[in-house]
Amino acid sequence: MxxxxxxxxxxxxxxxxxxxxxxxxxxxxxxxxxxxxxxxxxxxxxxxxxxxxxVHREEPVYYLLYKPRGVISSVSDDKGRKVVTDFFPFIEERIYPVGRLDYDTSGLLIMTNDGEFANSLMHPKYEVDKLYIAKVKGIPTREAIKKLERGIVLEDGKTAPAVVKLVSMDKKKQTAIYEMTIREGRNRQVRRMFEAIGHPVLKLRRERYAHLTLQGLQPGEYRELTPHEVKQLRVLATTKQKR
Structure with missing residues (x-):
């Protein structure tokens, strides 16, 4: 029951x-x-x-998808563009993405048919670490990066502090690659944060979501989450919402 x-x-x-x-x-x-x-x-x-x-009573299923660039984080698109459910042609359950990644952003996306689970992960109080790899135009100064680390004012308010780490830079091409870890889930947040310091993002990938990573997957591939991974996410969401 x-x-x-x-x-x-x-x-x-x-x-x-x-x-x-x-x-x-x-x-x-x-x-x-x-x-x-x-x-x-x-x-x-x-x-x-x-x-x-x-109401169709489906058993809950949970997947981790490596979303490629140029794909919509939706179950359908009125413009005929490729959507994330296109990568699951043999899955009978009516799955959908938990949250979204922009059309031009690749990386880790959770897919499920469990509405309660999805809602708990997207709850405003649910603050989970999300690590992105961003290639940006130009080479930001240390002071500019400190602004991101302290939190920066966007049109929808000040962001929470971010953890930013330089991976590499190309002075000849005037580009730099950074790891950025955030806990919020605002629309196009990483892109807007770098734009706010004058360094637009050229390429962006979500590398990690909580304890989940893209290890072993290529763009367009997916795997089923283990029961332990699902349990960890449930515990984390419950803990965050009780704070």
Whole structure:
């Protein structure tokens, strides 16, 4: 037996919070009867519908994808561009990305059909280390890098301090490569931070997400997360949200 809102969240229809709202609004039925109170539990034989649409009870699955550049972090695109689900042609479950990486950014992306799990990872209070490798135009001064390390003011507010490490520089080509570790998940954050100090990002890859890395994968390849890795992410999200 599982709580009704958890079943809806696992189906990918909505987050658990949204599922609770749908239940309270009387938009959910179990075996043809409207359920409007939270706390109801259902089993696998119960027929659950949300606004008349049957809930498909899938087993939760979790994958790590090495997203290539030039791919949309979505399940579809009205412009016909390649999307991340195109790399999973033989996966029957309706998976989707947890968060997103920009079209021109490559790297580590988690894919799942577990709405509750995805929602917990994207919670505003969930602060997980994300390590990026950025190739930037020009060679920033030490003072410019210190601005990133202290936190820099963007149009949506000041960022949290970042950890920035120089990997290499090419004085002839006037480019530099940096490792940057951040804990926030703002839109195009790494690119905007470097732009704010006058050094646009030429190439960007997310190398690490919490304890997960791209080791053993090439762009476009994926692997299933182990139960232990999923458990670690759940524990980390729960710990962060309780702070």
């Amino acid at each position: 599982e709580r009704l809102q958890k079943v809806i969240a696992h189906s990918g229809i909505a987050s658990r919070r949204k599922a609770e709202q749908l239940i309270q609004e009387g938009k959910v039925t179990v075996n043809g009867k409207v359920v409007s109170e939270l706390g109801v539990k259902v089993n696998r034989n119960d027929k659950v519908e949300v606004e008349g649409i049957p």
